[in-house]
Amino acid sequence: MAGTWVFVEQRDGNVRKVTYEMISEAKKFGDEVCAVIFGKGIEGLAPQFAKYGADKVYVVEGDVFAQYNTGAFVAQMAAMIEEYKPNAVLFAHTFNGRDFASRLAQKLNAGLATDVIAAEISAGKGVFTRAIYAGKAFAKVEVTTQPILATVRAGVFEVKENPAAGEVIKPAVVATQANVYQNIIEFKPTVSARPELTEADVVVSGGRGCKGPEGIKLVEQLADLLGAAVGGSRAAIDSGWLGHEYQVGQTGKVVNPTLYIACGISGAIQHLAGMSSSKFITAINTDPEAPIFNVADFGVVGDLFKVIPVLCEELKK
C-alpha cells in the first residue's frame, strides 16, 4: 500500500481551498501524493493540483457524480482503494467530507481520525492530533488499519506551491445509478458577496449581545469593511437574526481564520469549539468576566453599539 490520496472537495468546479492545504501537507510525508476528483465535467480541473504537489490526479467523471451522494461516492472510492491500494486517504472535514469518510470507513472496516489539526503519516500508520471536549483538550490518535482515513479541518495547513507531474489517471467507473439512494432534487446556494465562512481569513461574529437585527447590521458593516465573512453564535441564530448557515460552534461550522472578532458573544464552550483555533481572537463585550476574554488575544470591554461604529469610522479613513 502506498501513496497519500487527497479527495478534492469541489462544487460546480469550484475547488475548496482546504483541498490545496491537504495536498501541500501530504507532500511532507514523503510518499506519492494523488488528488482524487469525482464529478461531472471536471476533467479541466486536473492540472491545477499538480501545482501544489499532486504526482497523480485520479479523475472520475460521470452523471452519477454530478452532485455529492453517499452511495455512489462510497462505492466508487471503495473500488478504487481495492484496485490502487493507497496508504492513506484524506478528506476535508466538511459536511460532505464527514459523511463520505465515515461511510467509507464503515464499508472498509478502516480506522478514521476526524477533525484533524496535525498529521504524521508513514507506511501503515497515521498519527493525528484532534481537538476534543469542544476544543478544551487535544488527543493524539493512531490509525493502524489500511487505508488510513482522516478528515482534516480547513485552514490549519499552509498552501504551498510545489510543482509535480500531475499525471492524469482515469479509473474504471463502477458506481451506477443503482448505488444512489438519495437524490438531491434542488440545490439553492446562499448568494453572498462575502467570503465563505469556513474559508475566510477574517470572520466577524455576532451573538446575543447584538440584541436584534440592528446589532447584526453593525457586525455586517464591520465585516464588509474588512472583507470578512459573517458568523454568529447559536443564540443569534436561534433568535432568527442570522440563518443557520452562519452558526459557528460545536453544532455549527468550525472556522479557523487569521482573525476572529466576537461581538456580544460570551464564549460558551460550544461556541469556542468552532473558533478557538483562530490565529488571533478579538472580543467586544460589556462584561469583563465573559469567558471569551480567556481565549482573546485582544479585547475591548465595551458596548458593541458604541465600539463597532468607531471601528468602522477608523477603517474607512
Ligand SMILES: Cc1cc2nc3c(=O)[nH]c(=O)nc-3n(C[C@H](O)[C@H](O)[C@H](O)COP(=O)(O)OP(=O)(O)OC[C@H]3O[C@@H](n4cnc5c(N)ncnc54)[C@H](O)[C@@H]3O)c2cc1C
Ligand atoms: C448541545 C449544545 C450545542 C451547542 N452548540 C452551539 C454552537 O454550535 N454554537 C454556539 O454559539 N452555541 C452553541 N450552543 C449554545 C451555547 O451553550 C451558548 O448558549 C451560546 O453560545 C450563547 O450565545 P451568546 O454568547 O451569543 O449569548 P450569551 O451567552 O447570552 O452572551 C451574550 C454576551 O453578550 C454580551 N453583551 C450584552 N450586551 C452587549 C453589548 N451591548 N455589547 C457587547 N457585549 C454585550 C454579554 O456580556 C454576554 O457575554 C450549544 C449548546 C448546547 C447545549
